[in-house]
Amino acid sequence: MRNKLKKIKMIILDVDGVLTDAGLMMGHDGFEYxxxxxQDGAGIVLARKLGYHFALITGRNTAxxxxxxxxxxxxxxxxxxLYKMESYEEVLKKYKLKDEEVCYMGDDILDLPILMRVGFAAVPLDAVPDVKKYVDYVAKRKGGEGAVREVVDLIxxxxxxxxxLIQDIIAGNQSGRPA
Known part of the structure; x- marks a missing residue:
């Protein structure tokens, strides 16, 4: 697994069920929450400062x-x-990446085409069971509860x-980039 992780340059995430717990709250006014x-967010920010690229591909459309x-x-x-492969191909082309340089994290069967192609495929603990058997890593945490941070830390x-990185932050190097 370590050899796969060393090659990763881009982390692509689904949103519902990965960055969130797949729940959706709606107010009486019709607004979604x-x-x-x-911690997921902090992991993304730290990894970005270290030069990793991130993308989101989601079936939903919301501000x-x-x-x-x-x-x-x-x-x-x-x-x-809903069908994410076209967006995945666009990201590969934009950043001139190969499949093995990408980690994808999804949670449902619509994520399978990408999960089965990337260099490192991960899902949250509560991903759909049919998806778990096709991935490299099943997180110990659920979607929206630190699963993304767990995978970022693993990478x-x-x-x-x-x-x-941890030593540099303790020493006061707040850039997030190891010296």
């Missing part, structure tokens, strides 16, 4: 996802994409930079 995990991506500095956001550790 989604809950995101702050909430756009806003969360802005906060995390994720520029590549593909919404309203940083596999690349051999997590320990140095």
């Amino acid at each position: 989604m809950k995101f995990n702050v 909430i996802i756009t806003r969360r991506a802005e906060i995390l500095g994720i520029q590549d956001v593909y919404q309203n994409k 940083l550790d596999g690349a051999g930079i997590k320990k140095k």
